[in-house]
């Protein structure tokens with residue numbers, strides 16, 4: 001029997017288990033998503049595929065399967081990249097199914113201490129910011145390979161220039177608050193040149209993606225509420241980290257429109273002029289940019305405006321393995337996934353790698369400390385010809 005349209009979009013039962021079953025029943029088990037799934041490509045196992053996980057989630061919800069460590073691990077390995085969702089002809093809402101399934105898992109077994117600590121810190125960006133100072137000091141002494149601390153650099157001040165420009169607000173998040181600091185400063189310069197005036201609301205917080213993907217939907221909802229209060233209604237909100245975009249867009253839905261920063265700039269690209277860059281640069285498209293935000297066309301279009309730039313787009317080798325806290329919780333699997341992206345970068349012959357998601361950049365840099373990896377906005381701002389006063 002074909003699934004009800006209501007099971008495909010909206011109108012889900014309030015009971016979590018019944019909602020998971022309804023979402024799973026939209027799957028017609030065609031298998032067209034399998035070649036797009038990075039974990040299926042890694043393991044060649046049905047239980048590491050979207051179709052297999054949908055069947056597991058359904059079985060755990062309707063009681064035909066009993067939870068154990070092995071079944072939990074298959075669900076834990078999912079990267080939440082949603083490439084399967086983008087490829088699915090039946091419109092299965094895989095992301096919604098995974099979030100609900102992980103919420104049920106979390107209620108049953110709790111979360112690891114490390115996961116809870118990361119979530120706790122992410123929900124307190126200012127404290128996280130202060131602790132990064134200590135991390136910076138201790139980093140050379142730490143035994144394990146961990147992401148490099150960000151450089152000590154003040155957070156960018158909102159643009160004073162272009163005060164007659166169109167108003168917009170910038171979402172800076174938690175980890176990206178510092179690690180994307182240079183991208184935020186770059187965006188301010190690009191926006192000033194494009195006639196957009198940026199504000200940075202101080203009371204904003206983490207987008208909650210880390211929490212929602214790990215099943216802590218209550219904290220994700222609280223963070224969404226705080227962001228709704230922090231962002232003034234109707235002023236467009238720009239995001240720079242593709243991994244944060246959708247959560248913010250959902251949180252502000254009906255309150256303020258949300259745009260990927262590259263898409264905002266691309267809509268005003270005729271106001272931007274760039275100086276030549278005689279070099280080869282590789283573009284990495286994060287899963288969230290390909291499958292969720294879909295701002296890849298805007299990034300390509302902006303970079304194409306830099307004269308003489310030799311832009312090479314990396315082949316789609318699958319998720320790089322970062323996937324929120326996956327890089328910390330499953331380091332061996334994450335390293336295997338990263339390897340194919342790094343190999344593609346080396347094969348490209350490029351000297352710089354561009355990627356619009358902060359988690360991907362941190363994870364890729366862990367695989368090769370010498371890699372010159374930047375946000376596309378940073379690269380664009382470096383080649384900007386400023387005709388307005390920043």
Ligand code: SF4
Nearest residue numbers: 027028030031033088
């Ligand atoms: S493509 Fe969609 S319908 Fe087909 S197996 Fe995958 S999730 Fe199910």
Ligand code: SF4
Nearest residue numbers: 037078079081082084
């Ligand atoms: S979200 Fe990504 S890793 Fe998870 S099942 Fe879908 S394609 Fe595979």
